[in-house]
Amino acid sequence: MCKIVFIGSGNVATHLSLEMQKQGMDIVQIYSRNENNASILASRLKTEYVCNVESIIQNADLYIVAIVDNAVENIAARLKIKHGIVVHTAGSVPMQIFEGKFEKYGVFYPLQTFSKEISPDFENIPLCIEANSVETENFILEIAKKISRNVSCISSDQRKIVHLAAVFACNFSNYMYHLSYSLLEKYEIDFKILKPLITETAAKVQNNIPKEMQTGPASRNDFKTIENHIDSLKELPELQEIYKFLTNKIQKL
Amino acid sequence: MCKIVFIGSGNVATHLSLEMQKQGMDIVQIYSRNENNASILASRLKTEYVCNVESIIQNADLYIVAIVDNAVENIAARLKIKHGIVVHTAGSVPMQIFEGKFEKYGVFYPLQTFSKEISPDFENIPLCIEANSVETENFILEIAKKISRNVSCISSDQRKIVHLAAVFACNFSNYMYHLSYSLLEKYEIDFKILKPLITETAAKVQNNIPKEMQTGPASRNDFKTIENHIDSLKELPELQEIYKFLTNKIQKL
Numbered sequence: 001m002c003k004i005v006f007i008g009s010g011n012v013a014t015h016l017s018l019e020m021q022k023q024g025m026d027i028v029q030i031y032s033r034n035e036n037n038a039s040i041l042a043s044r045l046k047t048e049y050v051c052n053v054e055s056i057i058q059n060a061d062l063y064i065v066a067i068v069d070n071a072v073e074n075i076a077a078r079l080k081i082k083h084g085i086v087v088h089t090a091g092s093v094p095m096q097i098f099e100g101k102f103e104k105y106g107v108f109y110p111l112q113t114f115s116k117e118i119s120p121d122f123e124n125i126p127l128c129i130e131a132n133s134v135e136t137e138n139f140i141l142e143i144a145k146k147i148s149r150n151v152s153c154i155s156s157d158q159r160k161i162v163h164l165a166a167v168f169a170c171n172f173s174n175y176m177y178h179l180s181y182s183l184l185e186k187y188e189i190d191f192k193i194l195k196p197l198i199t200e201t202a203a204k205v206q207n208n209i210p211k212e213m214q215t216g217p218a219s220r221n222d223f224k225t226i227e228n229h230i231d232s233l234k235e236l237p238e239l240q241e242i243y244k245f246l247t248n249k250i251q252k253l
Numbered sequence: 254m255c256k257i258v259f260i261g262s263g264n265v266a267t268h269l270s271l272e273m274q275k276q277g278m279d280i281v282q283i284y285s286r287n288e289n290n291a292s293i294l295a296s297r298l299k300t301e302y303v304c305n306v307e308s309i310i311q312n313a314d315l316y317i318v319a320i321v322d323n324a325v326e327n328i329a330a331r332l333k334i335k336h337g338i339v340v341h342t343a344g345s346v347p348m349q350i351f352e353g354k355f356e357k358y359g360v361f362y363p364l365q366t367f368s369k370e371i372s373p374d375f376e377n378i379p380l381c382i383e384a385n386s387v388e389t390e391n392f393i394l395e396i397a398k399k400i401s402r403n404v405s406c407i408s409s410d411q412r413k414i415v416h417l418a419a420v421f422a423c424n425f426s427n428y429m430y431h432l433s434y435s436l437l438e439k440y441e442i443d444f445k446i447l448k449p450l451i452t453e454t455a456a457k458v459q460n461n462i463p464k465e466m467q468t469g470p471a472s473r474n475d476f477k478t479i480e481n482h483i484d485s486l487k488e489l490p491e492l493q494e495i496y497k498f499l500t501n502k503i504q505k506l
Contacts (some may be wrong), residue, residue, distance in 0.1 A: 069474065173430040174466055178467065198458060215427075225323060233417070243420070
């Protein structure tokens with residue numbers, strides 16, 4: 001059975017380790033600086049945890065570094081893994097960050113937004129895989145295919161673009177939901193009225209090109225409605241600024 | 254049986270009239286300036302169509318003005334409806350636009366994004382209702398409840414805000430999808446890799462406050478990733494500008 005150590009105890013580490021255990025893999029240890037998170041995750045997995053890198057066991061098959069993107073380089077410099085494969089889960093970090101530090105390494109990037117409370121449906125999550133040798137790639141691929149039906153081998157350069165595109169599609173669209181929420185909140189209107197629209201907007205681009213699905217006053221150059229909207233936002237200068245900025249961009253489409 | 258005339262033959266008129274017919278209502282006539290669209294819709298409904306306002310029949314119970322928001326005022330000035338209720342479906346147009354023009358009038362606003370090709374699931378579409386008398390409101394309400402389980406009576410002022418919030422939640426988030434699509438397209442990466450993420454991002458706000466679901470480099474102030482992203486977009490100045498603008502806004506959250 002594949003023995004796995006998780007480096008990290010945040011959302012990605014939590015959901016991924018629980019899923020891997022569910023699929024029969026052996027999570028032998030959790031390492032995290034944050035003892036509280038580490039102990040919570042270890043107890044959910046019924047495994048052990050450590051809080052210093054020197055105590056990480058050496059006989060695992062796979063070490064999964066699942067921490068925030070900008071901390072991967074730092075932890076890699078401190079990890080002493082002689083055998084076993086080391087992968088990270090960071091969308092924006094090139095694989096080459098592990099070069100010269102480990103013998104066998106790669107990337108295991110789940111393209112999804114994880115929250116503490118919501119259990120993701122791994123079967124449909126795209127897993128982006130990369131490795132420094134064919135042998136290592138095959139090993140990671142086999143594991144990836146046990147938890148998702150949507151696995152692809154992509155290079156660090158491609159992954160960088162995918163991660164950036166995800167910022168637009170996920171982080172920025174969620175910010176748009178937030179803006180609509182804050183507008184309705186100011187006028188004491190329940191956000192639930194918008195929920196079917198949000199679902200449908202996301203559903204439409206599953207089978208259509210987003211540009212062809214663009215609707216609204218900006219895309220039809222309805223200046224009168226745009227002017228009314230800008231006027232309605234006069235007490236909310238931040239929303240007004242964003243409205244003007246994006247309306248202008250959409251009109252150029 | 255309720256006799257209905259549709260003024261308009263676009264996406265809203267098409268889907269709404271088909272749904273109303275399905276629910277047993279009698280669509281007796283379609284009026285549209287656009288003869289081609291009018292004839293297509295009339296033939297789908299197996300009803301008649303006319304292209305001049307003088308030919309609109311006078312004995313219908315309900316006239317539904319389903320045309321673009323900025324054309325409602327103009328058509329209202331030309332419609333001679335002596336009996337029957339006149340409603341429009343425009344989110345941004347106040348009900349008062351009909352004042353003095355008709356005896357019984359109101360609003361029937363389906364809060365959803367409609368495309369020609371996709372048949373919407375009306376049962377879950379919020380219908381925002383308004384009328385100039387209790388009697389008329391009750392009449393419209395009864396019809397609305399036949400096609401949706403999600404009907405609310407809201408004032409023109411509230412509807413204006415809801416419509417504006419929908420621009421953020423739908424039009425602007427779809428534009429974010431478009432930006433991610435165009436980025437992937439430039440690097441020849443299939444947009445399908447982002448689809449599960451888009452679905453999950455919309456699903457998360459069905460049961461959570463959007464602000465609490467905000468993830469990504471901007472929300473965690475990951476300056477290094479942000480800098481890398483900005484650098485990756487140097488050949489796409491438009492995307493770079495939007496990235497910087499929205500990242501800056503999210504950081505202020």
